[in-house]
Amino acid sequence: MKLSEQQWREKLNDEEFRVARLKGTERPFTGELLNNDALGDYVCRCCGEKLFDSTDKFDAGCGWPSFSAQSAEDNVEFHQDDSLGMQRIEIVCKHCDAHLGHVFNDGPQPTGQRYCVNSVSLAFKENDK
Template sequence: MKDDEHWRDKLTPDEYWVCREKGTERPFTGEYWNTEEDGVYHCRCCGEPLFLSDSKFDAGCGWPSFFKPASDDVIEETPDYSHGMSRTEITCKQCGCHLGHVFTDGPQPTGLRYCVNSLSVKLDKK
């Protein structure tokens, strides 16, 4: 694991706040909330491939939403009871980058909605 100094040097202040301090960007403001381009969404911190564009859908929530990760071993899920809510936080399994949360109101085939901050990922366009 890298220390805070490493991440502060690598990330912008907003990226650091979301990725390392578990912040959340405002809905409908992130770079990728309405992007429809093909490609792979990588972890902004470590570059791990996290989501494929063919699993992205418009959930109407203002954040990029996916119904499944790129593979079964890239996302860590943790209970999150902050802000008086009961949610499941998702982080990059490789580096611990805060991505957002997963909910059970997504489309089939999984029924899941991985709600992700644009600042936590970077799209590698095809």
């Protein structure tokens, strides 16, 4: 999904734009999805593609929603991020290049991964009951 900067600004609120399009970070422990424990899908706020399953969400205590794996749809892409004097792996939506957060190698088994994601980069679609 390719939109101009102006189109993204019209589609997203200021915080969503700052984080998802300008690679910002929301303050820890402030995201609306941090404590969400409902069953469903976490999708990209910008384009709606499925990114994470609720069954892979866990409490890492870091202040951002954390997942041990991306969803089977394989919609997360990885980029080297050397900003802020650190070496990290940035995660972005494969379909619209929205900044999601970063992935670390300190998550639970069996993957050992911790996808640390900004709530504002996600939307949640609860499973039908």
